[in-house]
Amino acid sequence: MGVRDRFSAGLARQLGHPSGPAGRLVARMLNKGNSQAVHGAVEAADPQPGQSVADFGFGGGVGLRPLLDRVGPSGHVHGVEIADTMLSGARRRFAAELGDGRLQVHSGDLTALPLADDSLDAAITTNTIYFVEDLARAFAEVARVVRPGGRFVVGIGDPEEMRKYPFTAHGFRLRPVDEVVELLRAAGFADATRQRVGDSDGAFHLLVAERAGRDQ
Numbered sequence: 001m002g003v004r005d006r007f008s009a010g011l012a013r014q015l016g017h018p019s020g021p022a023g024r025l026v027a028r029m030l031n032k033g034n035s036q037a038v039h040g041a042v043e044a045a046d047p048q049p050g051q052s053v054a055d056f057g058f059g060g061g062v063g064l065r066p067l068l069d070r071v072g073p074s075g076h077v078h079g080v081e082i083a084d085t086m087l088s089g090a091r092r093r094f095a096a097e098l099g100d101g102r103l104q105v106h107s108g109d110l111t112a113l114p115l116a117d118d119s120l121d122a123a124i125t126t127n128t129i130y131f132v133e134d135l136a137r138a139f140a141e142v143a144r145v146v147r148p149g150g151r152f153v154v155g156i157g158d159p160e161e162m163r164k165y166p167f168t169a170h171g172f173r174l175r176p177v178d179e180v181v182e183l184l185r186a187a188g189f190a191d192a193t194r195q196r197v198g199d200s201d202g203a204f205h206l207l208v209a210e211r212a213g214r215d216q
């Protein structure tokens, strides 16, 4: 493997599981580069004051602040992450919100969420599903923890656009948007509407889905 390939493979690994000093650097990069897309996902989830909401795979935590702002002092935000470096970063950055109980960060996986059934009013996950092999299982888990009528927003880069970045050749699962929508539907999220963040052909996708009732 050449130097370029090694760099791409290392970057892909860090994006999927940021760790150590390089992971902290990646977290800063993610917060900057993904800010508009993640804020778009929060807007689309439309959290209300007093609600309980979550960001799965929050990375550098760029989604946690707008979620906290939207649910206000009587609401609750859960962040779930597999990466210890991201968890410790959030514990440092959000010490006050963790202290007053408005935010909880959990070590956990999208395919086995450490949250109770029907405990969330809304949830987002952005730029994470490229790293999830069993997406049907992950979406079934999200359907378990989001209450009927609650919203789930999945944010993904456009697969064709993503394919242009050499690092995505190293293990990224770039699923067609239709396939992700179908998996959402199969998991119990009816009528995923599609939004874009930006006007270009390669603009970021937001899939905004509502949890169907238990008997649907």
Ligand SMILES: C[S@@+](CC[C@H](N)C(=O)[O-])C[C@H]1O[C@@H](n2cnc3c(N)ncnc32)[C@H](O)[C@@H]1O
Residues within 6 Å of the ligand: 015, 016, 017, 018, 030, 031, 034, 038, 056, 057, 058, 059, 060, 061, 062, 080, 081, 082, 083, 086, 108, 109, 110, 111, 125, 126, 127, 128, 131, 132
């Ligand atoms: C590319 S970063 C995106 C971070 C943030 N959501 C954003 O859009 O900037 C992917 C994040 O998802 C986390 N992640 C990957 N697989 C995960 C899984 N199965 N469950 C929970 N988090 C996961 C990684 O640790 C990493 O922090």
